[in-house]
Amino acid sequence: MKQSITVAEARDIILGSIRPLGTEKVSLPECLGRVLAESVTSPWDIPPLDNTAMDGFAVRAADVAGASTDRPATLEVIEDLPAGRIAARTVVPGTAIRIMTGAPIPVGADAIVRVEDTQSEGTKVRVLATVPAGEHIRRAGEDVREGEKVLEVGALLGAAAVGMLSSLGRAFVQVTQRPRVAVISTGDELVDVDGDRRDGKIIASNSYCLAAQVRECGAIPVSLGITPDTREAIEARFREAMGCDVILSSGGVSVGDYDFIKDVLRDLGSEMKFWRVAMKPGHPLVFGLLGGRPVFGLPGNPVSCMVSFEQFVRPSLLKMMGHRSLFRPVVRARLREALRQKPGRTTFVRAVVTRDRDGLSVRSAGNQSSGALLSMVRANGLLIFPADRAELPEGSEAEVQIIDPAFWQLPEPGA
Ligand code: AMP
Numbered sequence: 001m002k003q004s005i006t007v008a009e010a011r012d013i014i015l016g017s018i019r020p021l022g023t024e025k026v027s028l029p030e031c032l033g034r035v036l037a038e039s040v041t042s043p044w045d046i047p048p049l050d051n052t053a054m055d056g057f058a059v060r061a062a063d064v065a066g067a068s069t070d071r072p073a074t075l076e077v078i079e080d081l082p083a084g085r086i087a088a089r090t091v092v093p094g095t096a097i098r099i100m101t102g103a104p105i106p107v108g109a110d111a112i113v114r115v116e117d118t119q120s121e122g123t124k125v126r127v128l129a130t131v132p133a134g135e136h137i138r139r140a141g142e143d144v145r146e147g148e149k150v151l152e153v154g155a156l157l158g159a160a161a162v163g164m165l166s167s168l169g170r171a172f173v174q175v176t177q178r179p180r181v182a183v184i185s186t187g188d189e190l191v192d193v194d195g196d197r198r199d200g201k202i203i204a205s206n207s208y209c210l211a212a213q214v215r216e217c218g219a220i221p222v223s224l225g226i227t228p229d230t231r232e233a234i235e236a237r238f239r240e241a242m243g244c245d246v247i248l249s250s251g252g253v254s255v256g257d258y259d260f261i262k263d264v265l266r267d268l269g270s271e272m273k274f275w276r277v278a279m280k281p282g283h284p285l286v287f288g289l290l291g292g293r294p295v296f297g298l299p300g301n302p303v304s305c306m307v308s309f310e311q312f313v314r315p316s317l318l319k320m321m322g323h324r325s326l327f328r329p330v331v332r333a334r335l336r337e338a339l340r341q342k343p344g345r346t347t348f349v350r351a352v353v354t355r356d357r358d359g360l361s362v363r364s365a366g367n368q369s370s371g372a373l374l375s376m377v378r379a380n381g382l383l384i385f386p387a388d389r390a391e392l393p394e395g396s397e398a399e400v401q402i403i404d405p406a407f408w409q410l411p412e413p414g415a
């Protein structure tokens, strides 16, 4: 067995061989969370016309100069203008048009008096305030100018972008495709969630966990079930998986008698790398390209599998989907307890980060065995325990990858 490589080295090699997928056209309601594959410029001004920001009266500022409660200016109301219509009349000296928010400014008018600053009296209106020219008028193109670049290639489309695209008349947009990701569990000891657990069988939780992780990053899981530990069965399942853009398997990557993943991949002609990555949990990792598609042989232990996905597969899927930001955010948090390890491997400690009055603090989420999934359920972060350190003292600061989006909704202390 060759020497271990570091997490960063493995990640660099993997990401160096991953390319973004092609593009596809999706309808506006489907594009939320997708990555834009075209740059979008506006075909028109938004708003399209000068319009009123208030309900009130469109006037000539000169007609109401000096108006006040004591000295109102009286004008003839010549039209009633709701939003979505163009005025038929022109505002000439001594007249006004009653106007609703959003309606285009009538010809002749140059200011809006708020309805609160007026008194209506039959066909007349008394204006009780002076307004400068331009008051309460939203100018054509003040939000977006015709020809202005609004969104760039690589933009992650959120709700505001979806709203903007609709304002630009874009019923469809070009986005980067999402990979279909085959998920395979290997192991003679495995049964499905409703399987018979007698004789030492265990439920293949990785199948469900990996599919969920794939979906969480916006890719499309394709569950290919459980494969027994034989070369033939594993090879058949990988051939089936070649209908997908990415292949994930779990188990069978150690050096045990039944660990066939790397042999099968070699037989199938994959350019393959097999490493011991100096990390914990997770240690053996197979990565290769099979007919150009990335293949990850992840370790079988449930937490090793999840943490390996986090470090290597998630950034790869994000890169394939055209994302510019590939990694989980890292925060610094103060340790509530000392942590120890035998130096040599980067440990990803399942951890709970909390916000208190002095900032962020962090503690272990419990049992750190590589098969202990409950502490992963409890954790909102992976604390990075550097490979060259034996102890992180209580009260010192550590870096934590935040893996649970709910973290960002933690209430402020005292809130
Ligand atoms: P392996 O990497 O195949 O030696 O598996 C390591 C450990 O992970 C063993 O205890 C397996 O039973 C367990 N394991 C392997 N695959 C899965 C799976 N799909 N779901 C849950 N546990 C698994």
Ligand code: MG
Pocket: 186, 187, 188, 229, 251, 252, 258, 300
């Ligand atoms: Mg196994």
